[in-house]
Amino acid sequence: xxxxxxxxxxxxxxxxxxxxxxxxxxxxxxxxxxxxxxxxxxxxxxxxxxxxxxxxxxxxxxxxxxxxxxxxxxxxxxxxxxxxxxxxxxxxxxxxxxxxxxxxxxxxxxxxxxxxxxxxxxxxxxxxxxxxxxxxxxxxxxxxxxxxxxxxxxxxxxxxxxxxxxxxxxxxxxxxxxxxxxxxxxxxxxxxxxxxxxxxxxxxxxxxxxxxxxxxxxxxxxxxxxxxxxxxxxxxxxxxxxxxxxxxxxxxxxxxxxxxxxxxxxxxxxxxxxxxxxxxxxxxxxxxxxxxxxxxxxxxxxxxx
Numbered sequence: 566x567x568x569x570x571x572x573x574x575x576x577x578x579x580x581x582x583x584x585x586x587x588x589x590x591x592x593x594x595x596x597x598x599x600x601x602x603x604x605x606x607x608x609x610x611x612x613x614x615x616x617x618x619x620x621x622x623x624x625x626x627x628x629x630x631x632x633x634x635x636x637x638x639x640x641x642x643x644x645x646x647x648x649x650x651x652x653x654x655x656x657x658x659x660x661x662x663x664x665x666x667x668x669x670x671x672x673x674x675x676x677x678x679x680x681x682x683x684x685x686x687x688x689x690x691x692x693x694x695x696x697x698x699x700x701x702x703x704x705x706x707x708x709x710x711x712x713x714x715x716x717x718x719x720x721x722x723x724x725x726x727x728x729x730x731x732x733x734x735x736x737x738x739x740x741x742x743x744x745x746x747x748x749x750x751x752x753x754x755x756x757x758x759x760x761x762x763x764x765x766x767x768x769x770x771x772x773x774x775x776x777x778x779x780x781x782x783x784x785x786x787x788x789x790x791x792x793x794x795x796x797x798x799x800x801x802x803x804x805x806x807x808x809x810x811x812x813x814x815x816x817x818x819x820x821x822x823x824x825x826x827x828x829x830x831x832x833x834x835x836x837x838x839x840x841x842x843x844x845x846x847x848x849x850x851x852x853x854x855x856x857x858x859x860x861x862x863x864x865x866x867x868x869x870x
Contacts, residue, residue, distance in 0.1 A: 629835035691723035762858035779810035816857025
């Protein structure tokens with residue numbers, strides 16, 4: 566069955582981008598106007614993040630988000646067959662400073678969020694990294710889609726380890742130099758073990774393992790700023806946050822990432838994955854020892870920070 570699905574998607578990927586973008590425009594109409602796909606979640610998230618904006622302003626952001634989402638889908642589909650030369654025309658990425666760290670023997674963690682197009686960013690880094698590119702991913706519920714996405718993500722190299730099997734692989738990984746890619750804005754599976762801090766002024770859990778592994782291995786940490794220049798063109802800007810994470814205090818790297826991600830989202834609010842239920846977990850006062858924000862912890866789970 567996988568070969569059949571792969572064959573269909575591959576044939577679609579051979580279509581010129583302008584036709585694929587036409588399909589994306591049609592999909593936008595279906596998702597937003599006909600199905601109303603997660604529109605309540607999107608609007609609620611936008612109200613949390615941008616309370617000062619009017620409903621009309623948030624609707625403008627929401628509509629552009631759905632356009633960006635459908636464009637991201639067809640762009641990712643295109644990655645099945647695109648040539649390396651054609652792909653290089655779709656992004657800009659300067660890894661000279663990062664590769665200089667590699668030349669000095671540093672291990673590097675690259676932290677990013679669900680900004681579009683994160684799949685293209687993975688391919689761009691894998692193609693240009695001066696060391697082994699290792700990415701952690703969450704398995705899809707569908708085995709067919711999981712295999713298809715892995716095929717896309719590995720088009721230009723890289724090693725991919727599922728989050729479920731990461732602990733078994735991590736020790737071997739740290740025995741040599743690496744660039745480890747982590748999307749670290751996802752909801753942790755166990756909020757009671759997460760770091761808690763405000764995200765757009767509302768308490769949210771952040772996985773503490775990326776910070777802890779960086780500190781434990783004295784890794785350099787790079788955050789990535791995403792900019793959508795125009796349809797089909799992106800700028801991925803790596804920013805070196807620290808050359809040795811072990812020099813930072815506990816919780817500091819997570820706070821720095823939160824600040825960086827918020828600022829990046831504010832620059833292009835429609836380019837973030839607002840359909841994700843980011844504030845699904847409610848803060849509980851029993852989590853107070855896990856609170857790492859520089860602002861005081863909420864006095865109750867209903868406080869908004």
